[in-house]
Amino acid sequence: xxxxxxxxxxxxxxxxxxxxxxxxxxxxxxxxxxxxxxxxxxxxxxxxxxxxxxxxxxxxxxxxxxxxxxxxxxxxxxxxxxxxxxxxxxxxxxxxxxxxxxxxxxxxxxxxxxxxxxxxxxxxxxxxxxxxxxxxxxxxxxxxxxxxxxxxxxxxxxxxxxxxxxxxxxxxxxxxxxxxxxxxxxxxxxxxxxxxxxxxxxxxxxxxxxxxxxxxxxxxxxxxxxxxxxxxxxxxxxxxxxxxxxxxxxxxxxxxxxxxxxxxxxxxxxxxxxxxxxxxxxxxxxxxxxxxxxxxxxxxxxxxxxxxxxxxxxxxxxxxxxxxxxxxxxxxxxxxxxxxxxxxxxxxxxxxxxxxxxxxxxxxxxxxxxxxxxxxxxxxxxxxxxxxxxxxxxxxxxxxxxxxxxxxxxxxxxxxxxxxxxxxxxxxxxxxxxxxxxxxxxxxxxxxxxxxxxxxxxxxxxxxxxxxxxxxxxx
Ligand code: ADQ
Numbered sequence: 116x117x118x119x120x121x122x123x124x125x126x127x128x129x130x131x132x133x134x135x136x137x138x139x140x141x142x143x144x145x146x147x148x149x150x151x152x153x154x155x156x157x158x159x160x161x162x163x164x165x166x167x168x169x170x171x172x173x174x175x176x177x178x179x180x181x182x183x184x185x186x187x188x189x190x191x192x193x194x195x196x197x198x199x200x201x202x203x204x205x206x207x208x209x210x211x212x213x214x215x216x217x218x219x220x221x222x223x224x225x226x227x228x229x230x231x232x233x234x235x236x237x238x239x240x241x242x243x244x245x246x247x248x249x250x251x252x253x254x255x256x257x258x259x260x261x262x263x264x265x266x267x268x269x270x271x272x273x274x275x276x277x278x279x280x281x282x283x284x285x286x287x288x289x290x291x292x293x294x295x296x297x298x299x300x301x302x303x304x305x306x307x308x309x310x311x312x313x314x315x316x317x318x319x320x321x322x323x324x325x326x327x328x329x330x331x332x333x334x335x336x337x338x339x340x341x342x343x344x345x346x347x348x349x350x351x352x353x354x355x356x357x358x359x360x361x362x363x364x365x366x367x368x369x370x371x372x373x374x375x376x377x378x379x380x381x382x383x384x385x386x387x388x389x390x391x392x393x394x395x396x397x398x399x400x401x402x403x404x405x406x407x408x409x410x411x412x413x414x415x416x417x418x419x420x421x422x423x424x425x426x427x428x429x430x431x432x433x434x435x436x437x438x439x440x441x442x443x444x445x446x447x448x449x450x451x452x453x454x455x456x457x458x459x460x461x462x463x464x465x466x467x468x469x470x471x472x473x474x475x476x477x478x479x480x481x482x483x484x485x486x487x488x489x490x491x492x493x494x495x496x497x498x499x500x501x502x503x504x505x506x507x508x509x510x511x512x513x514x515x516x517x518x519x520x521x522x523x524x525x526x527x528x529x530x531x532x533x534x535x536x537x538x539x540x541x542x543x544x545x546x547x548x549x550x551x552x553x554x555x556x557x558x559x560x561x562x563x564x565x566x567x568x569x570x571x572x573x574x575x576x577x578x579x580x581x582x583x584x585x586x587x588x589x590x
Contacts, residue, residue, distance in 0.1 A: 124165045124248040126274075128239055129153060130203070130259035132170035132189055134181065148184050153256065160570050161187050167246050169239065175199050190246060192239055201231035204431055207259045213433070214292065215258060215285050216394045216488040217514075220433045222292070229295055233262060236302070240266035247274050252578060255306070257281045262298070265305025277577040278306040279349065282490040283516075284316035287323050297327055304330070304339045308577045310349040312490045312516040317346045349573045350516055353496045355558075355565040362473045362501035370474035378478075379457050383418040383543055386479030388472065388494050389486075391424040391464070393437045396485035396512060396529040401444045401460070403535040408452045408459060412540065415452050415459045423463045423475065438464075476501040481542045483510045484517070485529040491516035495524070499557045508542040508550050509557070520560060523553035 133154030134146045148154060154168075161168075167188040172179050175198075178191035194202070205228035214222040240263050247253055254277045255263050264276050290296055300323060303309050311317045321337055324330040330339040337344045361367060378384060385404065389395040404420050407413040424441065428434045445462040452459040467475070476482070482498040492515040499509060499521065511517060511524035518526055525545075527538035542550075 124251040125161070126167045126169060126243055126247045126251055126253045127153075127157060127161070127187075127256070128169045128243055128253065128260060128263065129256035130171055130207070132168060132172050132181070132191060133187075134172070134184060134189065136173065146179075146181060146184075154184070154187075157570055158185060159567055160574065161185070165248070169242055169246065171203075188246075190242060192235075192242055194235065198231055198235060201225075201228045202235040203259070204428065206232040208428055209431055209433070210293075211258045211261075212282070212394075214289055215282050217283075217285070218289055218292075219487045220393050224294060226294075236260055236262035237266055239263050240270060243267055244270035247271060249273055250275070252277065252574070254279065254574070254577070262302035263305075264309075265302045268305040275577060275579070276306045277308045277310065277573065278303060279310040279573060280316065280490070281312065281351065283313075283488055284311055284319050286315075286319050287326060290319070290323055291327075296323075300324060300327055304328070304337065304344050306344060307342075307579075308345045308347070308573075310347055310573055310576075312348065312350050313519055314348040317348050320346055345576065347576060349569060349576075350520060350564070351491050351493070352561065352564050352566045352569050353493055353500060354567075355496075355500045355561045358473070358497055358500035359503050361469060362477055363503050364470070364473075367470055367474050367477065370471070371477035374474055374478040378419050378421070378461070379416050381416055381419045383413075383480045384478055385418065385420040385481045385483060385539070385543075386423075386475060386498075387420070387483050387485075388423045388475065388498075389425070389484075390427045391434065391438055391441070392427060393433055394486055394488055396487050397422065397424060397437075397441055398444055399487075399529040399532070399535060400483045400485045401441070401448065403532060403539060404460070405444070405448045405452075406532070407536055407539065408448070412536075413543075415454060416457045418543075419457070419459060419461065421461045421463070421475065421479070423465070423467065423472075425466050426464055472497070473501050476507075477504070479507065481508045481510060481539065483539065484515065485510070485512045485527065485535065486515050487512070487529055489515040489517075493517075495521060496561055499554060500561050502554050502558065505551045505555055507554055508545055509554070510538050510542045520564065521557050523556045 133149050135149050137147050138144050169190045171194055172191040175194055175196045178193035181189040181191055209223045213220040250273050253274050256279055264278050321332045321334050324337045325332045330337050335345055335347045387400055445460050448460050449458045476498045484492055484495045495511055495517045509524040511526055512529050513526050525538045525542040527535050529535055
């Protein structure tokens with residue numbers, strides 16, 4: 116098979132398939148493409164080639180047979196209830212997730228979890244080996260599947276393997292805490308290209324390969340077991356044009372006005388939108404807001420805050436504790452500073468559709484994004500792109516990947532409570548002309564650096580034949 120042919124076939128491997136099972140009111144079950152996320156990012160690319168997506172469909176027990184989604188074949192990997200607990204909630208989300216996010220919560224280690232992680236990675240590798248065409252491109256995503264590249268290489272040395280990590284890759288001091296650190300690193304080094312959100316991650320990885328495995332490395336290349344492994348920074352982005360289009364719709368503009376009216380027509384609306392996760396710094400921003408109310412710098416009902424927190428991973432202890440703490444803080448703020456009919460914080464623990472999110476973004480004078488550590492943070496990018504009116508101000512934590520790109524945001528260190536309060540006030544008090552100049556500059560940046568540009572740059576680096584890049588440029 117010639118090179119031109121082989122690059123016309125791609126396998127995407129991610130823990131989750133890009134679909135959700137929905138149950139209609141009449142009880143009929145059907146699979147729908149998940150909104151947003153990777154699948155929209157990859158859609159324009161997957162359309163041009165023969166594509167298969169391998170991942171978990173969400174339930175436990177037997178894997179369902181799935182229909183193609185927009186021309187992409189889907190293959191479900193089964194997980195038992197025990198495997199879900201040990202591999203997904205356990206090793207992925209209670210060991211790796213906290214450790215890779217600066218250990219802001221204590222990582223939990225269990226040997227059983229590691230065994231399950233190995234077993235599930237092998238299952239993903241075997242299914243990929245079975246479906247990948249000869250010399251296909253395989254693109255593996257995220258921390259759930261770090262052992263998979265090397266396992267796949269052993270089974271299918273002909274395929275070209277890319278890995279992309281969506282979350283931060285930690286510095287050596289933290290990574291070295293992992294009991295099975297060398298194996299994890301060897302797993303990743305099975306790839307031809309290991310991509311990170313930022314340069315720090317790529318450099319941490321390169322140094323560790325050298326220190327732990329004695330690999331010869333000169334950034335961005337690592338020579339390991341006689342092969343060259345490339346690494347690099349590929350900051351992910353959003354579908355900027357789609358966000359702009361959505362935010363410009365008359366019904367979204369009307370809805371944004373309605374939201375402001377429902378909030379009592381305040382002068383300032385401060386907004387937070389996050390998955391309910393302890394890395395997102397939700398409590399830090401609530402505390403900053405409470406103190407600004409307490410010293411009368413801000414007043415209800417002139418200023419109100421809306422905090423949207425999507426429930427996530429609620430069976431894990433850390434998450435349950437966080438939810439209680441956030442709810443207690445919201446209750447405290449409302450108890451002290453709310454008025455009858457006018458809460459100081461509107462707390463919404465729900466999922467919203469894209470149009471409602473866009474309306475919230477457009478209704479907010481100030482968006483506060485304060486993670487203690489975040490690989491990228493797409494919410495910050497979505498907010499900026501939705502401000503087609505040139506309004507809005509973004510307060511952004513320095514510890515997000517997005518901060519390296521959205522330089523015109525009001526950057527803050529969320530650990531520094533005084534600094535966070537000051538950042539909020541700087542944003543609220545900014546001269547409208549200055550605020551609008553900042554938003555416009557960031558919007559320009561996001562137009563040039565959208566999710567398609569991200570996927571194209573990653574796949575161009577992965578595909579040594581150049582054939583895929585040519586197809587993408589024509590497409
Ligand atoms: P996440 O930690 O999930 O992603 P983020 O990048 O902010 O964080 O993405 C969250 C997504 O969920 C956004 O697209 C947002 O619109 C959506 N969302 C948030 N609240 C919602 C709600 N109430 N209803 C519906 N949708 C909601 C991980 C990493 C990030 C990295 C991404 C992509 O932790 O650092 O940016 O992957 O690589």
